[in-house]
Amino acid sequence: MAGKKLDRAPGAMEDWTIPQDWERFSPAEHAMWDRLFDRQTRLLGDRAAPEFLGGLDVLRMERPGIPHFGELSDRLMKLTGWQVVAVPGLIPDDVFFEHLANRRFVSGNFIRTPAQLDYLQEPDIFHDVFGHVPLLADPVFADYLQAYGQGGQRASALGAIERLSRLYWYTVEFGLIRRDGNLRIYGAGIVSSHGESIFALDDQSPNRIGFDLRRVMRTKYRIDDYQQTYFVIDSFEDLLRETLETDFGPVYADLATQPDIEIDTVEPEDRVVSLGTQAYARKGVLSA
């Protein structure tokens, strides 16, 4: 996700990108990628959306270790016209949206240490590339993320970035999808987290609620632990269509008159898939 009031790193381009400098990564850093990749791919076979699992092939490079962004971008470009570019860390919202609107996905340029295996606050290459890039090989999701970037540019002009960011959070980062009567995960924040890949589907604690665009944009979210509510889409086609067909300006104006919804609240009009106990959140245990 993008941040605010940031200074451009020395050496970064005007669009905040930096060279990936792939040769700089140590054997230990490449080994960390391989370890995380193996662990997650073993776990996700019957948990992640088929589109995500199919897209994993784009990450299977000839050399082991952290993917080389030039090679990765060549592959993605042929499939859906997307590229992956490196940035030094958080970037301003308008720069983030500009990249997405032009089919460039920005990735952090560091990888977690063994001590951070299961939790880190700032997105690293594993989160950004393993979590996000496979779905960029899917034509429908690829269009959705570009549409989100274009929507972000409009939201910026309307002062509604925070509201739109909830759509990103509850779909791109933490979305669930219904498939053949079961739930599957597709959000990057889930698929890149060993613990949340299990929690999001199996735990009794969180609410799982049918996706509703306005409802999602009224809902707060948490950045410090597993989500207390997940939203379930029926298909990427539906998500893309609704994003393209909605005139967000009047929606933002309308939602400004309504209160936010707390992270664990279930509303009377919600289409509840499973009502959570919130037992995990009440224990106040921090993990990822």
Ligand SMILES: [Fe+2]
């Ligand atoms: Fe992310």
